[in-house]
Amino acid sequence: MKIVTQVKLMPEADHAAALRSTLRTANDLACWVSEVAFVNDVPREYELRKHTYAHLKASGLGAQAAQHVIKKVRDAYTTLRANIHAGNLGKSTSKRRIKAQSKPIMFRPDAAQPYDDRCLSWQYDQQTVSIWTMRGRIKKVRFVCSADALKVLQRYRKGESDLIERDGAFYLIATCEIPEAAPYEPDHFIGVDLGIVNIATTSTGYQATGRQLTRYRKRQLALRAKLQKKRTKSTKRRLKERSRREQRHVKNTNHIIAKTIVTEAARTSAGICLEELKGIRQRVRLRKPQRVALHSWAFAQLGEFIVYKARRAGVPVVYVDPAYSSKECADCGHVDRLNRISQATFVCRSCGVVAHADRNASRVLARRGENVWTAGRESRVPATP
């Protein structure tokens, strides 16, 4: 499975200048290639190369960098087409779509530029890279990352990396190809219920409350509101920094939750059952104060982390439809809107069982997961005559 790992470059001043001018030039030229693609209607790589390669080389890009610029432009148009096709930009009459189609795709001066192994090499033990720039190859550029990330890079980095600039700092985003463990046959399933008050509740009793995250976000929101009143350049920068810090915080929390759930599953030979996430924003009806609590991307990210860690550990994961899981009794299967008497409490109208609402839902999900797995296994293994 592919993942990306990010490292921060710590270049000397002159090296930083070389990286910056390289990114600027590559992106300026990408804008130019994009115009050529747009005007001549040649989004295909081969034709685009015929129109642009010589000029790119003459502008000082190396052969690899020129190819990467052309490919980057081609990929951007492919993505735009796919997005239009998928309806992500609305109908053919929508303003957004018309705007997107009426002019060439632009590249920001600090947009990502891909590097392959011929223009970028890694020295993991020294924590340095050697990287091609418009001013020649620069060597021994130090990079920093976590010890875990370094291990992953050293073992699994493969293929292209992207160079980006963000708030004046340079980062490399490396692709890593992580091996997966063969999934085992699970003894049982752990259901994971996702929500706002409790971010994740499992059928085996683990619960990650959203209280801390909500409190954190509230504080951030208050600070943001204060900053937003002043529309200066520095407050804009600080707002951006804040939102990034907040994203890192959520990401960190999600990592911990995912690790806890997957570790338990692996230890007890269990599978994990997740809700299909498409509808989480619609499903979780938010009262106004909760709207600040968590974005749907945070849940999607938690799901991704669980799947990623599970695949590495060989833990089977199944998805089920979460419909009515909060209204169904895990003990007797009775479905009733009135079963859930409050946010926290579930009382079955049929068998009278009293349970924590999210815990009950996670047990319902666990059973559905087991059913999905069994049905899948029966269809995989032909019946013996």
Ligand SMILES: [Zn+2]
């Ligand atoms: Zn019941």
